[in-house]
């Protein structure tokens with residue numbers, strides 16, 4: 001089994017065209033915004049509120065139909081945290097520019113079929129560990145009970161906690177904000193850098209897999225990511241790599257340099 005829950009942050013998924021409108025009941029809820037807790041950065045600032053209400057599509061998740069107001073607040077809080085994180089890094093993003101629609105689904109055959117059609121995929125090609133993704137301005141999430149099943153099967157060493165689902169939401173929205181920053185800077189999501197970096201950044205922003213380990217040494221870092229190596233796929237490792245780099249460099253500087261050859265190491269003088 002994959003060591004990942006699947007957040008589908010890939011070039012392919014970014015090109016997917018969501019076509020779920022005809023399959024879903026559209027419910028609209030105001031995303032009430034509490035004060036953001038901040039994104040585990042020392043200088044987080046208060047997040048902003050989305051200018052427009054989020055649209056919720058819950059036809060695939062009747063079990064949470066009554067919880068949509070609370071979900072709206074949860075997502076609004078996550079948007080505030082992500083906005084504060086990127087703002088502190090010198091890349092301000094407006095929460096209202098990130099998403100305008102939320103699709104939440106239970107892992108039923110009907111929901112899987114509809115989701116696969118939305119993504120232009122075959123239902124059997126959807127990974128069992130799919131937990132969430134953002135396509136264009138739509139945030140897709142499985143319901144919390146489904147995510148807990150995935151989490152407990154993949155991460156027995158990391159106990160489920162009260163905010164584990166919230167952290168998933170922050171993780172997915174971090175990708176959306178990071179992609180928006182990359183597109184604004186260089187016109188391509190490739191500017192998000194290597195997979196270990198953009199996943200590790202999302203893990204760090206979301207406060208996932210953090211046991212307060214000390215930063216890795218230079219030698220440890222180089223062993224994992226020196227000479228453009230791709231480390232073994234692991235969210236806990238990716239998070240630790242980016243936290244270790246963030247202990248040495250400003251996060252905004254890392255975001256800026258992520259797409260340079262040989263990142264995070266300087267390019268050789270003779271190119």
Ligand SMILES: [Zn+2]
Nearest residue numbers: 007009199202
């Ligand atoms: Zn991810």
